[in-house]
Amino acid sequence: MVINLTQPMSDPGLPVFRAISSHLTGYSEVDLEGTGMLTDYFTTLMKEQDHEGIRLFLLKAEEILRLHLSDAIEPAIIRHFIELPATASRPNTPFDEISYQGLAQRITILWYTGVWTTMNWLGKKSQPDRTAVISARAYQQGLIWLTAQTHPAGAKQPGYGSWSRKP
Amino acid sequence: MKDTEYDAVIVGSGVAGAIVAKTLTDDGKKVLLLDAGLESGMALEDDRAYQMQMSYLDRFYKAAAKAPNSPFPNLKNAPSSDVGEAMPVEMMDPNTGYFVQKGPLAFGSDNWVGPGGTTQHWLGTALRMLPNDFQMQSMYSRAVDWPFKYLDLRPYYEMAEYEIGVAGEVKDQQLPNIGPDYFSDGYVFPMEKIPQSYLDYRMLAKTQDLPIDIDVGNGQRLKHTIRCCSTPQGRNSFPNKNYKFKGVTWDRQARKLTLIAADSTYQPVGSLWDDDIGQRCEGNASCVPICPVQAKYNALKTIKRAKVRHPRLLDIQSQSVAYKLVIDPGSKKIDGVKFKRYDSEDKRTYTEGVARGTIYVLAASAIENAKLLLASGAAKSSDQVGRNLMDHMCFLTWGTFPEPVYPFRGPGSTTNISSFRDGDFRSIHTAWICPIDNWGWGWPSFSPGSNVTKAVMEGDFGQKLRQKLEHDLTRQVLLHFECEQDPQPENRVTIDSKYKDRIGNYRPVIHYDASNYVKEAFRIAKLVSDQIFKVNGITDRSSYTLDQAAYWEYQGNGYTSRGAGHIVGTHRLGSNPGTSVVDPEMRTWDHKNLFLAGCGNMPTLGTSNPTLTMAALAFKSAEAILKQLEG
Amino acid sequence: MPYCQPDDPYRQKLLPEDHGKSLPADATRIDTPDALKGRLQEAIAIEHFTIPPYLCALYSLIDGKSGPNREAYQIIRSVVMEEMLHMLLAANILNAIGGEPKICHPEFLPQYPSPLRHSQIGFEVGLLKFSKDAVNTFLRIERPAEQIVPPDPGNFWSIGQFYEAVREAIQRLHKQAMETNPKKGLFTGNPNKQVTGEFYYGGGGNLRPIYKLEDAMFAIDEIVGQGEGIDGTIEDSHNILFGDEIEIAHYFRFNEIFCERRYRRGDKADASPTGKPVKVDWNAVYNMVPNPKMRTFAGLPAVLQKVETFNRIYTDMLRTIERACSGHPQELLKLTPLMYELANRAPELMQLDVGNGQTAGPSFEFAS
Secondary structure, eight states: OOOOOSOGGGOTHHHHHHHHHHHHHTOOHHHHHHTTOHHHHHHHHHHHSOHHHHHHHHHHHHHHHTTOSHHHHHHHHIIIIISOOGGGGSTTOOGGGTGGGGHHHHHHHHHHHSEEEEOOOOSTTOOOOEEEEOOHHHHHHOHHHHHTTSOOTTSSOOOTTGGGSOO | OOOOOEEEEEEOOSHHHHHHHHHHHHTTOOEEEEOOSOTGGGOOSHHHHHHHHHHHHHHHHHOSSOOTTTTSOOBTTBOOOOGGGOOOGGGOOTTSSSSEEEEESOOOOOOOOSTTGGGGTOOOBOOOOOGGGGBHHHHHSOSOBOSSOHHHHHHHHHHHHHHHTOBOOGGGOOOTTOOTTSSOTTOOOSBOOOOOOHHHHHHHHHHTTEEEEEEEETTEEEEEEEOEEEOOBSBOOOBOTTOOEEEEEEETTTTEEEEEEOSSOOOOOOOSSOTTTTSSOOOOSOTTTOOTTOOBOOTHHHHHHHHHHOTTTEEEEOSEEEEEEEEOTTTOOEEEEEEEEESOSSOOOEEEEEEOEEEEEEOSOHHHHHHHHHHHTOSOTTSOTTBSOBOOEEEEEEEEOSSOOOOSOSSSEEEEEOTTSSSGGGGTSOOEEEEEESSTTHHHHOTTHHHHHHHHHTTOOHHHHHHHHHHHHTTEEEEEEEEOOOOOTTSEEEOOTTOBOTTSOBOOEEEEOOOHHHHHHHHHHHHHHHHHHHHHTOEEOOOOOTTSTTEEEETTEEEEOEEOSOOBOTTOBOSOTTTOSBOTTSBBSSOTTEEEOSGGGOSOOTTSOTHHHHHHHHHHHHHHHHHHHHO | OOOOOTTOHHHHTTSOOOOOOOOOTTOOOOOSHHHHHHHHHHHHHHHHHTHHHHHHHHHTBTTGGGSTTHHHHHHHHHHHHHHHHHHHHHHHHHHHTTOOOOOSSGGGSOOSSEEOTTBSOOOEEOOOOSSHHHHHHHHHHHOOGGGSOOOOSSOBSSHHHHHHHHHHHHHHHHHHHHHHOTTTTTOOSOGGGOOOGGGOOSSSSOOOOOOSHHHHHHHHHHHHHHHHOSTTOSBOSSOOEETTEEOBOHHHHHHHHHHTBOOOTTOOTTSOOOSSBOOOOTTSBOOBOSSOOGGGGTTOHHHHHHHHHHHHHHHHHHHHHHHHTTTOGGGGGGHHHHHHHHHHHHHHHTTSEEETTEEOOOOOOOOO
């Protein structure tokens, strides 16, 4: 599959990005689309990450998605995107041999919080070293609030007395 | 600068300055209010006020750390401190930030310099002090006595509750040692209480009336019954049909302020831009740092009412930083307030001027008032200016409730544990109030965002991640034991010519520490918290580490203190000119036409958020100012 | 800055020679208390009728109250809150004369697009995204009585004339009833069923309880005053001045959006507004599929599920209102939170692509 990363609006990479995001976040593709952030997040990805890295990541994602069944997809995600091969700490290690530089993790965090984290990816124990909320809308559309059975602080107000009842 | 003779020049547009301005103009006095913030921030109505609020909200949404000042611009020409600056004192660089911290303990509170002052980001909790808070020395041989009693301040508390618009339930208030006349006969708050949260009810089930009997070491046992009550707050709710007042007026005959009897139902005051918005708390759950609909009180509401009623009596001059008082060398009267009026937020250029009036009122916050007095060499005969800096030292404990309680909803706190607000133990350790927090572990742990990062870094994703986050976040509970601090002369604000901001004004230099009187309270609080957690089946997840800003070890355990933003004491009132800066009417002993407003006046802090007390004192001093102006 | 010129093509539609189908024969003079109750039940349905179309336009504004059309958002929202208030006032009057408001049942919800219930004017009102067409429709719905010729007994031209008949009937029937029941007359309903501002907030005006004739008259004044404007003037019964603004009737509020200008003191009812410009971006709108129905999304189960959830919450809202008006006024406390939930979910629907560049939207169908 040829992935053209220059035009996000009709980018063939978008459906792959959406599908893999669904598996990473645990939310359906329709849920993700409903946030209205799909294009914005994809654009952020392209702005913050080198395009070759994105290309390799999306290719691998597509390969994983072809497995169809989540029983097969989940272990594949773990193997390729989460776990850290022993070679990771060597300098000049090829991009795809170090878990795609934590791109899966950063995409997950982006969907949940609207924050893009940059970090030196050296494995599970890495600490993000710079974080920024990408936009006011991204903050409000973060999945974390829905997950916690609430709403973003300062937005989507639920109305007087709502906090006295179970959500 | 007009050559008008003002009856009063007020420095600062926070709640204290606003109340004095409104009270004075209501009686026909001409007032100049100097505000250091941006002119655009002083937008009081319509679309300009709306745009201002939207810009604050936008900044808040985009802020990486949702700190109390995060929605508001930190003006380089009139800086505010930032809690984010706080770290262990040894690690701080005095050339960055606003406060210069000399320690030994980091001072972790902030205020905001700008239109409306700190009421822009305050939580809204509106509590009166307790009677014994005013007589700590007589009762407990601690701190000092105020020169008047709680009952003397009670009518002013009622005025403050009117002005701020307090929602609460008098019948709920279970307070230790208050006596039958704590509230006047038949008194109710202007509005019905803010509904308590689902989380509160789950906690109250086992915590309300919980008897505790624990070994506190040294062969001592603590026997206590825990009582909780709903928290009165300055946040709009349904009007109380039985509320009796509709305003405050100057009674010329009696020469005092009185409350005006109501002839219709109380009307909540909505947002600045549209009164229909913000008529009720909408559950935005972001009170600190901003209420999007302005259901929460902010001082601009008071300024607006004054300005709308008396447009020609109240002059507001923005972008004007007061930096020195002009003192007549013979009479010691204040002859003017020198200010630097900066052109814009970006440039450091300014013009200088002097504001003149008959009476001067400093209402710039406890720290800024002290700074201004020190810079002027004013009110110095007691040597108490800047001293006795106090804050509520907050000891947080947090954990996981056995079933979902759905935090991150509603105002920051709707219920508090009140039974430790007074008692004999105050001769040994400080009192505390313990609000039950509705916002999960946000304060100590930066939840919920931090939970995502942590789980993702640990390798979680997909359904497993989503379920884990839901499970963990819906069970988060947090208690803050807000401990009173005792006044210590060496806890102080000073100035030093080495440390100035970019337009040449002093930066506050802070010396701060915690006494064993507070540290012992922390120790006991932890034991009480352990008991509460045990009874409720809460798994304790509190942790206190060396790298935190105000960490100490005490009797073998580590504790971290956090600032509550309740900065008081720096120009305390009293009856003795040798040990206080102002008299009981908040007039400086040294300068007969200089009044000080704000929390700096408070000789003790008690266990209540000081805003309501500051507002009550503002009415009291406004009354004295009117008396003085009318001769 | 465009504002309404006399030859504006849309403006011409406001001076119609509309003729439509007649109402059924039984829509005649209100002769009995039962007929009056029927007409008041109809009033509740009429007030409700415009809410889903107004909400669709409202929700379709990109970024809503903080987006480029936030002024239009505020205007439409305030009209919706007033229609809600009218519903509750009508229910109060019905309760006051011993009737039972029925709100939560499938027949209550219109099948959009639908003609105005009370009117001989045959134009249809649908669930449409915000546009000049949509706002023009709103203007026609709300247009003041004096712009139109006098009505037949059973067929009303404007909402104002509908209520005129109701007002007349209440006065006449109450006078009759006083002969046999001098204490209460027509107002025999249980006073505890009245809903008041004690549990209601959100703007829209005063939610007054109805205990006697004067209350009912005042309530009708409020409904008509807010809807149409009083006797050709622009102000409504509030007549509140704040700075440049005046509280103005619905028709004129929609005209402010249409002409992209605010009214100010001195403007005439039959001329365009001449006040401050109102910023409207007719393109900053989600391209919602017109008149969405659940069956529209049958082929997209994930989307259908979300539309169903919306409809369930909307039905829940109707249930809440009915319960509140059946002796449980404290249920009204849930009303605003339910409306907020709808406002949060609707934009989500309008992000979902359903083909042809169009998006899903709320269908406001009954869903138990």
